Amino acid sequence: MVKKSVNALLLEQLNGGNAHVDFNQAVQGITYKQAGISVEGVPHTIWELIEHIRIAQDDILEFCKNPEYEEMEWPDEYWPESSSPNSEVELQASVEKVREGIDEMKSLIRNSEGELQKVFTHGEGQTLFREAMLIVDHNAYHIGQIVLVRRLLGSW
Template identity: 40%
Template sequence: MESETAILITELKKLLNGGGAHVGFKDAVAGLPFNLLGEKPDHLPYSIWQLVEHIRIAQWDMLEFSKDGNHQSPKWPDEYWPKELAPKDEATWSNTLRQIDDDLQAFVALLESSNLYDKIPHGDGQRILTEALQIADHNAYHIAEIVVVRRLLGAWKNEQ
């Protein structure tokens, strides 16, 4: 019989990779034309690039906090949001997408190798479970924004 913790880890992995109730990150950015990454339609405060880069920074920070007591988080909120509307080039875009995936896989590995319920020694009561839920919640929120921006730009699924 599968343990409750194994079931929880399986469900957390599904949630972190896009869950069943919302679009996952890879689907949200798939087929996105490079020239639209810096657009801010209808006076929205962020471009797709800024949302994606924010996801990268925040997820990286939560991963590093979870595993390294010497990690220094970026200054909130200034260092969590890029000032540039668009990436400088396609290589920067590709590298950001790769880092988001790599960091997510590293967090999943941490999730699988840690006790979910133990407090993170250098934290203020956080647990790997807490961080997993925070990453999933944070990413889902901003992934939804990416989809909305794509819809407003006419670049979502059947609109392309």
């Protein structure tokens, strides 16, 4: 067995699919109408979950890149205002932004030059490693919720 670097392992985790479905599998074939359906007893629609992943991921990336980062207000600024997208175009744009965010974090890791554990000059001790793992963990949690909602809707 070949020993992998921490960078390689992080990139693998961001790709997803090791222990569960990845983001692309979770949203494959979902329509904008399905994305906005509320399921009784479930707190969020698929749209809300996709948008929440996007918003949180964008915030994490902004923190990693911007020493002047300003914290968003929890929880209000981390969830969409609407429970459903206005169109298929809006849904697909959000899905694509999630994919782009994952790619951007992968790029930050590739360009980290072995400095994954270097503490950011801003924040409270966060490192690129920690922020990458936050994306992996956060996305996995909500991807599981998307799959659950899809199963409850009979679209999985």
